Amino acid sequence: MATMKFLLHDGSSRNVPLIDGTSLMQLARDHGVPGIDGDCGGACACGTCHVVVGSAWLKTVGARTAEEQQMLAMTPDVQPGSRLACQITASAALDGLEVRVPEYQM
Numbered sequence: 001m002a003t004m005k006f007l008l009h010d011g012s013s014r015n016v017p018l019i020d021g022t023s024l025m026q027l028a029r030d031h032g033v034p035g036i037d038g039d040c041g042g043a044c045a046c047g048t049c050h051v052v053v054g055s056a057w058l059k060t061v062g063a064r065t066a067e068e069q070q071m072l073a074m075t076p077d078v079q080p081g082s083r084l085a086c087q088i089t090a091s092a093a094l095d096g097l098e099v100r101v102p103e104y105q106m
């Protein structure tokens with residue numbers, strides 16, 4: 001099964017299975033990944049699912065939407081690879097993906 005990894009600020013990580021069609025935010029919540037609260041339920045309206053995608057994965061993961069960009073502008077520690085995990089849909093193409101959870105969310 002395809003999997004991905006959430007890298008946490010304390011140096012630990014959490015592997016989660018990639019279930020096709022499920023957002024990375026929902027996968028994180030389903031597997032108890034700390035720092036991914038998803039307070040708005042995936043409506044791109046809270047910013048509590050902020051993750052940073054490594055540069056090697058940016059093209060595969062895809063670009064931010066305009067709505068996502070607006071939400072990210074209201075969150076701290078935005079970086080070139082910043083995305084909202086609720087706006088990334090799991091698929092086998094993301095097998096091996098690693099994303100970092102920003103320190104302020106921990």
Ligand code: FES
Nearest residue numbers: 038040046047086
């Ligand atoms: S869950 Fe609220 S913006 Fe992603």
